[in-house]
Amino acid sequence: MAIYAFVTVDVFTTQRFGGNPLAVFPDARGLSDAQMQALANEFNLSETTFVLPPDDPANTARVRIFNRTHEMPFAGHPNVGTAFVLAKQHQDRGGVLRFEEIAGLVEIKVARDAAGAVTGATIAAPQPLxxxxxxxxxxxxxxxxxxxxxxxxxxxxxxxxxxxxxxxxxxxxxxxxxxxxxxxxxxxxxxxxxxxxxxxxxxxxxxxxxxxxxxxxxxxxxxxxxxxxxxxxxxxxxxxxxxxxxxxxxxxxxxxxxxxxxxxxxxxxxxxxxxxxxxxxxxxxxxxxxxxxxxxxxxx
Missing domain, CATH: 3.10.310.10 (Diaminopimelate Epimerase; Chain A, domain 1)
Known part of the structure; x- marks a missing residue:
């Protein structure tokens, strides 16, 4: 049996138990597609994210997003929340993270307060309208x-x-x-x-x-x-x-x-x-x- 660490965050809020909850697995190496889907279903949240090494080392990570029933090509609060988690682990480069996803490359800018603590993020959608x-x-x-x-x-x-x-x-x-x-x-x-x-x-x-x-x-x-x-x-x-x-x-x-x-x-x-x-x-x-x-x- 393998053990995988996870964290949960509430996204688009400054108050705990507000916003949209998200589960993040910061190191999902070794998990199969079926296991990721099963974990997302177990958490029963709108989405759960799984962080993997990037295909291109110029990027931060490959991020897979699952809702309760299937994998998603892109989503908003999972990217903001995952960026928040990884930035708190000092994985950003100059306040920027780049996530490889099915829909394309998602660039994220980290938000910090006056003391330098990570407070959130802003993501650019991967495709035009x-x-x-x-x-x-x-x-x-x-x-x-x-x-x-x-x-x-x-x-x-x-x-x-x-x-x-x-x-x-x-x-x-x-x-x-x-x-x-x-x-x-x-x-x-x-x-x-x-x-x-x-x-x-x-x-x-x-x-x-x-x-x-x-x-x-x-x-x-x-x-x-x-x-x-x-x-x-x-x-x-x-x-x-x-x-x-x-x-x-x-x-x-x-x-x-x-x-x-x-x-x-x-x-x-x-x-x-x-x-x-x-x-x-x-x-x-x-x-x-x-x-x-x-x-x-x-x-x-």
């Missing part, structure tokens, strides 16, 4: 237990968007956001009815709240009834909002997780680059747990 199919407002409303009139389409239709991980983004009223409740039967129906979704339907609802944005994310088909903070959805949202303007860049603060009792604050930015619209997301982290996982057949 890619828009997929638009979906009918009534179908999206049904997935969230809402009425068609609750979905706001003045700026854009509900649309699949990605900067490395795909979500359906939909604007709703503030009142509707508060009462949204995922209907797994409707999620299955919509996923089956739109093959262009490629079997993935994670729904990111947002509402404008003055200068800030309030958001909620539902992915029941991937085992996440609701997510308290979703950096890989905040980034395509920022890029989408930029696409609706003529500005060179936009920045927005996104509040998520309030309805779950795990308030989170994400700082998202988007800018125009030569290859399209790029985005980043950052926030604070706090350490929570340390432990060891036993992997392999039990003795005796």
């Amino acid at each position: 890619v828009l997929g199919p638009c979906l009918p407002a009534d179908a999206i409303a049904a997935c969230a237990g809402l009425e068609m009139a609750d979905v706001i389409v003045a700026a854009h239709q509900p649309v699949q968007a990605s900067v490395g991980n795909t979500f359906v983004l939909a604007e709703v009223s503030a009142a509707a956001l508060a009462r949204a409740l995922p209907d797994i039967g409707q999620f299955r129906r919509v996923r089956a009815a739109w093959p262009a979704l490629n079997g993935r339907l994670s729904l990111y609802l947002y509402a404008h709240d003055g200068r800030r944005i309030r958001a909620r994310m539902f992915a029941p088909l991937a085992g996440t009834h609701e997510d308290p903070a979703t950096g890989s959805a905040a980034t395509p949202l920022a890029a989408l909002l930029l696409s609706l303007t003529s500005k060179a860049d936009v920045a927005c603060d996104i509040i998520q997780g309030v309805e779950m009792g795990r308030p989170s604050l994400l700082h998202a930015t988007a800018w125009r680059s030569d290859d399209g619209l790029r985005a980043s997301v950052g926030g604070s982290c706090v350490p929570v747990l340390r432990g060891e996982a036993c992997v392999g057949s039990p003795a005796g």
Whole structure:
């Protein structure tokens, strides 16, 4: 039986037991794909990360991200939290880490306080904005237990968007956001009815709240009834909002997780680059747990 150390952190928060919890295995050498998936399922968090040596020594690490059911090409809070853990172990180079992931190379800038202590990180999404199919407002409303009139389409239709991980983004009223409740039967129906979704339907609802944005994310088909903070959805949202303007860049603060009792604050930015619209997301982290996982057949 092999023993693997892990730590957990709460991401996109300055308060323990807020934000989005993450389990990190800082040295996952020797774990099989099946063991990584089993550990992620055992933790039962939105995601668990496994750190491996990089293929290119110029990079910091190869990072694999698993949710409860499958490996993910990219995700937001796992990168921020893993960067926080590795930077506290002094694995950054001049405040920068570079993670090799399925979706591409993720560059992370470490945040520190005045005393030099690591407080969080900001990640640049690995891909420019890619828009997929638009979906009918009534179908999206049904997935969230809402009425068609609750979905706001003045700026854009509900649309699949990605900067490395795909979500359906939909604007709703503030009142509707508060009462949204995922209907797994409707999620299955919509996923089956739109093959262009490629079997993935994670729904990111947002509402404008003055200068800030309030958001909620539902992915029941991937085992996440609701997510308290979703950096890989905040980034395509920022890029989408930029696409609706003529500005060179936009920045927005996104509040998520309030309805779950795990308030989170994400700082998202988007800018125009030569290859399209790029985005980043950052926030604070706090350490929570340390432990060891036993992997392999039990003795005796």
